[in-house]
Amino acid sequence: MTGFDDPLWLAGLLLIPLLFVYHHHYKGIRQKSAIEFSRISYIKAAQEGTKKSRQEQILLALSLIAVAMIFIGLANPHIPLENTKKGANVIFALDISGSMLAGDYKPDRLGAAKDSVAMLIKNLEKEDYVGVVTFEGGASSAAYLSPDKERVLNKLESIRSKGGNTAIGDGLALAADMAVSIPGRKNVVILLSDGENNAGFISPEEALSFANERGVQVFTIGVGSEKPVIYDYDMFKNPLYAVLDENTLKNIADKTGGIYYKSVDESTLHEIYSNLNDEIERETEETGIAWLFFLLSGIMIISGFLIRYGKRGVI
Known part of the structure; x- marks a missing residue:
C-alpha cells in the first residue's frame, strides 16, 4: 500500500481548484476589458478564439498537474516493492x-x-x-x-x-x-x-x-x-x-x-x-518514489514551455 512520510504537504492540492477558479475569473475580466476597449479587437480575437482557447486549456491543465505533482512529491510517497526486502x-x-x-x-x-x-x-x-x-x-x-x-x-x-x-x-x-x-x-x-x-x-x-x-x-x-x-x-x-x-x-x-x-x-x-x-x-522495504512525481512535474513544465514558445506557439 502506498504511504507518505510527510502527508501534510498533500493539503497543497487544495490550491488546484482555487487556481482553476482564479484562472477563469481572471479570463472573464480580461475578455470584458477587451470588449470595452475595442470591439474590433475583440472580433478579431474571436476569429482565432477556438485554437487559442484550446491551447490555453492545455497550458492550464499542464500547469495545474505540475503543481499537483510537486506537492505529492514533497509528501514523499513510497510503495512496497515485492522483490525488494529489508x-x-x-x-x-x-x-x-x-x-x-x-x-x-x-x-x-x-x-x-x-x-x-x-x-x-x-x-x-x-x-x-x-x-x-x-x-x-x-x-x-x-x-x-x-x-x-x-x-x-x-x-x-x-x-x-x-x-x-x-x-x-x-x-x-x-x-x-x-x-x-x-x-x-x-x-x-x-x-x-x-x-x-x-x-x-x-x-x-x-x-x-x-x-x-x-x-x-x-x-x-x-x-x-x-x-x-x-x-x-x-x-x-x-x-x-x-x-x-x-x-x-x-x-x-x-x-x-x-x-x-x-x-x-x-x-x-x-x-x-x-x-x-x-x-x-x-519485511518488504518501502521504496521512495518522490523523484517520479518531480520528474512528471518537470515534464509538464517543459511541455507547457514548448507549447507557449515553440515553433507553432501562438500564445
Whole structure:
C-alpha cells in the first residue's frame, strides 16, 4: 500500500481548484476589458478564439498537474516493492556448556553446530546482519551484530566450550537484546541447546517475555541423540548425561512465532540450518518514489514551455 512520510504537504492540492477558479475569473475580466476597449479587437480575437482557447486549456491543465505533482512529491510517497526486502538482524545463540563436547556428533556437538551455523551465515541475504551469542553458566557476546559476515565467521571459528551448566534464559535475553540494537529490521534469534536451563540469572520465561516485547522471532534447535549420551564424569566417577529440555525450547519458539527443530545427528543438524534461511520472513522495504512525481512535474513544465514558445506557439 502506498504511504507518505510527510502527508501534510498533500493539503497543497487544495490550491488546484482555487487556481482553476482564479484562472477563469481572471479570463472573464480580461475578455470584458477587451470588449470595452475595442470591439474590433475583440472580433478579431474571436476569429482565432477556438485554437487559442484550446491551447490555453492545455497550458492550464499542464500547469495545474505540475503543481499537483510537486506537492505529492514533497509528501514523499513510497510503495512496497515485492522483490525488494529489508535485511534481517540474525543472532545465533549457541550453547557451549560441557555437554556440547559429547562425541555423538562429529567432531562433537559444538563442532557440528559451528559448521552448520557457518553454512547458514554464508547463505544469508546480502542485506542481513549477523551476530553470535554464547551461553553456558552465563551468557556473553562472541560477535557483535554486523554486516561483515567474514568477521563474524572468524569469531565463530574461535568459539570453544567452557564447560559448566546451561543458562538458556541468559543466552536468549542477550541474543534478543543484540537483535534489536539496529532498529527498523526484522529481528531473529536462532537458539541451539542440548541441555536444560540450570544456571544463570534470567529464567527462560523472563527471557521469552523480553523477546516478545521487542518483537523478536526465535527459532530453537534441540540437539540430542536417540539414546542417552555420556559427556563427562563427576568427581565421584558418576556419568553425566546430556538432558535435552524440549518443552522449554518448544515453548520459546511457539510464543515468538518461530519453529522448534529436533536434531539427532550432524546430518539432521546441517539440514535444519540449510532450510532456516527460507523460514526467515524479511519485511518488504518501502521504496521512495518522490523523484517520479518531480520528474512528471518537470515534464509538464517543459511541455507547457514548448507549447507557449515553440515553433507553432501562438500564445
